[in-house]
Amino acid sequence: MSILIVTGSGGLIGSEVIETLAPEFDLAIGIDNNMRASFFGEYGDTTRRRRHLETNVSNYRHYDLDVRDRDGLISLVRKNPPDLVVHAAAQPSHDLAARIPFDDFDINAGGTLNLLESTRRANPECVFVHMSTNKVYGDSPNRLRLTETKTRWVYANKANADGIDEQFPIDQSCHSIFGASKVAADVMVQEYGHYFGLRTCCLRGGCLTGPNQSGVQLHGFLNHLIRSVVLGQEYTIFGYKGKQVRDNIHSRDVCAFIREFYRVPRLAEVYNLGGGVDNSISVLEALEAVGRASGRTPVYSYQNTARTGDHICYISNLSKIRVHYPNWKISTSLEFMIEEMVDQMRVSEQAPRPSYHIP
Template identity: 55%
Template structure:
C-alpha cells in the first residue's frame, strides 16, 4: 500500500491502521506542511514516530509533483491500494502561492492517478477531497441565528450537505478550485478507465495527531492556543460558524469499507454529521470547561474568502452503500481526547 501525506493527520492514522493489519506500507511525505505553515505545521515528529512504531513501514521523502520519482516508486512497488492524503490544505494560503497550490493539489493528484493506471490499475485509489469543492454555495441556504451558532433553516438540508449539491457558479478560493480539479480528475479516471477510485469530500477531519496551524486545522490549533496561552483570532460570522468534526479513526474505517468493496468513480461526503457539529464559540466554551482555562480571543470583521457559515455532512449516500460503517467518536469524545493530549502534556512539561 502507498499512503501519501503519510505524516499528516489522516495519512499517519492510515499508516498505523494498515501496519497493524499486516500491510507493507510505503509513506510518501516530504514535510511540505512545514513549508506551508511554519513550525506549527511541522510533521517530522509524526514521521519519526511512524518509523519507530511501525515495523513494516518505509518512508519516501518524495514530492508528489515529481512525476518521474512517483512513477519509479509505483513501478517498483505496484501497490495493492493507494490512499492519497497529501495536499496544500489552506484556502487562505493558496492565494499567496497559487502555482504551488495547484501543482500540489491538482498536478500531484494527476501524477498519482496515472502512476496507478500504469502500474496498479486494479488498486483502489482513495482521494481525500474536501467540502470546499462546493465553494461558498452553502452560504446561500437560508439560515437561522441562535445564541451560539447559525444553522440551516430549511427542511431539505436538515441532515446537511449531500453530494448532489452544485459545485459551480460559486466562489471556492484557489484552494477549493485546485481540489475541484483533482476531485473531477479522480472521478474521470474511475469512469473513463474503469478504475476503483473514490473522492471522500471531507468536512473537518480531526484528531490529536493533527499538526494544527492557524490557517488549517482549527480544532487542533485552538486547543494548542489554549494550552500555550496564545491569543486566538476568530475570522468573521460572530464566531457562530459551524463545522462537523470527524475523527481520523472514523475516516480510516470509511477507507476500509471502500477497499473491501470498491466502486469506479465514487463520490461521498464524509464528516461527523449534524450530531458532531460545533461552532467556534461552542468550542471555546467547551475548552474552558475541560481545562479551567480562559482562552484569549478577538473577533475579526473579515471572514475568510469562500469560507462556509454552516457546513455539516449528509452521510446518507455513504451509509446506504456501506451500511456496516459507523461513527465511533462523538463530538464529546473528540474534545476529551484533545484535552487529555493538550493539557496533560503541558502539565507534564
C-alpha cells in the first residue's frame, strides 16, 4: 500500500498537497490540530479546509495530532509507513514567535525532529519534503546594495538580479526567533539526509499563497492584503516606505515541484522556492494591483518601524531548482493569483464561518 503523510494538512500547502497528490496514493493521511486558530483567531481557522478534504478526497484520513506529541507521532507513522512525507506544519509567524518562544521552538524544531525520526524508523526509503522558509537567511539579504525606485526596492548589483540563491549564508545575522527555530529544523532535515541517507529536501519558500490560504496580519502577506482591500479594512504597512518586495508562488506550483521531487528524489537537498522575478511585487504595488482587480480603493496606514529581521527585498533565485528539475516551471502568474484570490475572497466572506475551538 502506498501512503502519503502530510502535516499541517489544513493549511495552504498541506491541503493543496492532499488535493493534488492523494489520488496517486492508496492512502493519504493528514495531521493537523488547527493550531492556527489559537495562533491567529478567526481568520486563521482551518476547519473549513479540513471539512472540504474529508468530504472530497475519498482516501483521506485526518488525525487531530500535535507534532510535539512524540509518542503519538511515532505510533501513527509506524502503523502507516509512508512513501512520501510532506512536513508543512509550523508556527509560521516571526512576530508571534517572540511572544511564545518555547512553543515556537518545540513546534518548529522539535516537531520536525519527531517527524524525521518517526519516518526513518518506519521507512528509511521514504521521501521527506520539508517546508522551510526564506527566513533561514535572517536579515543578511538586507546587506545587499539596493536602489530605491518610485514603488519598490531593487537589487543594485546585476549579479543579484535573479535574486537570492542557496549559497547565501544563513548565520551571523538577525533571524527573529521564528527564523532561528526554522534554521534548526532546516539543518536537521539536511542532516537526516547526510547522516542517515533519508531522501530529504528543504524548500525555502518565499511568499507561498493562493485562494485557500487563511492569511492574517502576522502571516500570509498577499492573502491578508487582499482580504483587507476586498472587505474595506485598513491594511498596515510596516516600514521600508511600503517598498519592500516579495516574490509570490501559487500553492499549485509548490505541489507540482513536490511531485517532481518525489518522482526523482535527491539526498539532503536545499532549494529556494518562490515566484522569482516575474512574480515579485512590493507592498505599494500590491495595494494598487488589488485595488484595480477588486474595484475597491485600498485603505492603509503606515508604521515607520519595520518588523525585526524582516527583508527589504527578497526574490528567490530559481536557477538551481530549474537545472535539477527542468520539467518544473512557474505556471501561475501574479496577476492571475491576485484575480483568483479577489474572486474567492468575495465568495468566502459571504459564507457563514464554521465554529471553532481555541485550545
